[in-house]
Amino acid sequence: MAGHDVIIVGAGHNGLVAAAYLARAGLDVLVCERASQVGGSLANTEICPGFIGASGAHDVTLMAPAIISDLNLSAFGLNFIPLPGRATLLRDGGYIGSYANTHQTACDIERYCHRDAERYRDYERHMARQRNLFKTLLMSPFPDIAMLGRDDHHLPEAVAKGLKAMGKDTMFEALTFWFRSCKDHLDQYFETDALKAHIAGPSFVGAPRGPFSPGTAYLLLHSQLGAHMQGLQGFVRGGTQKLGEALLSAVKTFGGKVLCDAEVSGVNLAKGAVVSVTLADGSVHEAKSIVSNLDLKRTFLTLFDWEALSDPLLAQVGHFRMQGSVANMNIALDGLPEFPGLPDGCPLLAGRLNFTASLSDMERAFDCWKDSRTPDYPPLEVTLPSLSDPSLCPPGKHVLSIHIQYIPNHLMAGNWDDEKKEALAVRVLSLVAEHSPNLKDLILGWTLDVPPDLEDKFALTGGDIHHGDMSLDQLLFNRPLPGYTNHRTPFKNFYMCGASTHPGGGVMGAPGALAARSVLNDLGYAGS
C-alpha cells in the first residue's frame, strides 16, 4: 500500500490544525484518532437528556485568531460567542469585575481601592508589553538556545525584531517577570487581596502550582495570550466540540483523511528514522513524516520500544512533570441560578465567576493538592454558557460548568471512587450555593470528572489538561525538552504537535500550526 506524506497520531485540536495546514499545502495527510470522535479535550457531554455540558475545555479564549482566519473556520460552521468579562464574588456580598476594556476595569477597582485602580493601568501596560513580545514568540518556532550564536543559527527574524523593538527596560522587566511568583508580581502592584485573587484566578486552572510558586507570574500572561491578540472569542456556539468538528471539516475539505476508532499502538523505526505506524487492529501505515498529538510521555513511552530511546531521552521524558490538578463538573438546571452578589443587569453573569478571596486561600488549597488531599475550599471557576447560548439546553433551563482547582490525581485516602466523587460534588455545590441561594433547588443532574477520569477519557497522562506543567523549566526553549524545539524530535521524520510542545496548553492551535510549518520546511515546502 502506498504511503502517505504525513500521518498525524491523535485528532485533538492541535493534531487537526496541523493536519489542516499540511493538507492545504497539498500533502496527503492521514489522521488516526483513538476515540470515536475528534477534538480530544474539546468535547461535549450530555449531562442529562437535552442538556449539553463541556466534558473538556469550557472556553476557547486562547485560540489564535490567525489560525481561525487561515483555515477559514467560520466557513466550516464555527461560531464564537464573546465573553463579557469576569467577576469574583466575595463573601461579604460584593464583587470585583473585569471587562475587556482596561479603563472600565479600573473603574470597577476604584470602588475598592483608588490606589489599586491606578496601579491596574500600570499592570495592564506591563502586560501589554509582555504580550507584544510574546506574540512574536508564540507564532514562531522557539530557537534552540544551545545553538544560538553558532555560525548559521540565528534568532528567527521576527523574534530578533521583537526583542530589539522591546527596548532595554522592557527586556529587564521580562527577565524578572518570567521567574517571579504570581504573588510577588501582583504584590508589586496591588494592595487588595481579593483583587489579586481575582486577577490570578483563571490563570491557575490546570496549573499544578500555587500562586506562591516561583515562575507562576508567567501564567498570568499565558491566560491572556489569545483574548488580547485581537479576537473576542470566548465560548463556541453549540459547545467546544464544535471547534473540533469545524477543524475536521477543514481537514476533509483540504483533502485530508481522518480515521476515528483507530488507536495507534506503535511507531516503527528504520535506521533511526520513523517510517510507519501500527494501529491497534494490526494494520501498518507508512508515511514520510509522522506527527504525534499525544502528550510527551505518551508519545515516547507508549509509541516507541523503550530500547530505541537513548539514555538521557528516556530519563528526561520520565522526569517531565505531568500532574492532574483540575476536576470538571457540569450541572443541568431547571432555571436560572441567582447570584445576588452581582447587581441586576450586570453583564458579567455571562462571563466567568470566581469565588476565591485571596492568594493565600489559593495557596492553602494548593497545599492540600501537594498532600494528595482534596481542599475544603477549592478555587472554582463557574460559567453559565447557556445564558449566551440557548442551544445548549431546553428553553428556560440552564447549564453550569465548573473547573474545580487543586484536585489531586491520587488521594492519600485511597483511589478515587464514586463515594469520594459524590462527596466532592456535594462540597462544590454547597460552595457555589453560598453565592447562589436557589442553585440547589434547580439541579436536575450533574457530572463530575476527577483527574483519573480525564486521563481515561482524553488519554491525558496524569489527567494533566495542559500536557505538562507550564513552569519555566518546561516552557519556551524547554518545551517539551531542551534541545527539541521546533517540534522536531531525536527521530528523523518524527514530530510533535500537542500541548506538550511550544507554546503549551490550552485551546490555542499554535503548537499544531508551528509543527506543520516544521514538517513543510523539512519536506521542502518552505515557500508555502
Place this chain on the structure above:
Amino acid sequence: MSNSPHPWQEAVRPSPFHGAAASHSLTNEWLRRGAYTVADVYSTVEQEYDALRAGAGLVDHSPLNKVRISGKNARPFLNRLLTGNADDLPLRQSLSSLFCNDAGHVIGLARLLRVHVEEYHLYTEENHTSWLWDTAKGYNDIQIDNFTHDTGVLGIFGRQAADILLAAGADGAEELEPSHHDAFMLRQARLRILKTMLMGEPGYYLYVDPKDALLVWETLMKAGEAHGLAPVGRRAQDICRIEAGELRAGTDFIGALEAVHGNRPRSPFECGLDALVDLEKDHFVGLRALSHGAHNQKRTSIVCLRVEGTEAVTGARILSNGQLIGVVTSSAWSPSLGHVAALATVAAGNARPGEVVQIEFFTTNELEPETRKLEAIIVEK
C-alpha cells in the same frame, strides 16, 4: 455610592459641564477624551474657529488629569520630577513643564500650579498617578491624590477673554499677570483662575467645583454675548492647536509609560521641547541621560509642515527623495494660514525649515481607491 451608576456604566462619563454644553450643541457630536465625553462640534467648525480667533472661545478641558501634591516635601519632589525649575515657583504662579523617565524619555507635558505654600496642582493630558507615587518613594510627608473627578476645567481664550471675565463679574481677575492664578468668586461660585496662553490666544483657565459648573458656564456665556463668545469643540480647538504648534501627548508623541514598543518613546529634544528642559538644574529624573549628549543623538524631530491641497493628511507617510522619513501626526486646514498645517515626526536630519518633502497616503474618492501624493514644506515652528 449606592445611587451611583454601576462600574460598567460609568467608565466613560459626561463632563461636569455637559448639561450646559448639550444645550449649546446644535450637532450632538460628542467625543471621548480620557474618562469623559466632550463636544466635538457645537455648531460648525468654521464658526467656532472664527469665534476663538476673532472674539473668544469657551473650551471644556475637564478631561485633563488632575493631581494634588501636598506636604512638606512637595516642593523638592516636584523639582526632582519636572525638567523645569519648580524650586522657586512662587505662590499663585504656574509653570509649563514636562517630566521624563530615567532614560530621558518624555512621560508627559504638565502644567504646575502652586496653590498654597505646601500644595501644588499638576495638570496632564494622561493619567500618570502611579508613576508619581513611585517617584515620590523615599520622600516622607508628601501626599499625592488624583482629583480628576472633583474639578471641572473651563477655558476661555481669545482676545476678548479678559473683557468677558470682567463683564461676568470675576473682579480682579483681569489684573492677573500671565501664568499667575488666584482664587476668585464668580457669582456664588468659588473658583481658581489662571491666566495663560493656549492655542496662540491669551486667556484663562477656570478650575471649578462640579456643583458650580453649570452656573459658571452660563454666567460666562451671558457675559460673552456682546463679545462674540462661543463654545468651541475639539475639532476647532485642534486646528488652533496645530497652528500654534502645540503637541498633544498620545497624538504627536507616545508617552514613555504608555509605549508598548521600546523604541517609541522620545526625548524632549526629539519633541522640540528643549526650552522646557533646564540642564543646569542639580537634578531631575532623566537629567543624567539628557545631559549626556542626547541633543546630538536625536533619532527623530517633530516639525511643522505646510501641505499642498485642502484636506487633512493625518497618518500620511512622509518621503524625501523616495525614502520614508516620517509620519504626519496631526493636521488640518488652517483658515487663517490658508493652507493645510500639520505636525509630523521625521527622522532627524530631515527637519530643516524650507526643505521640501512628499506626502503620500491612501484614501477613497466616492469609494474609488486613490493614492494621493502631495508636496509639503517644512516650516519654522
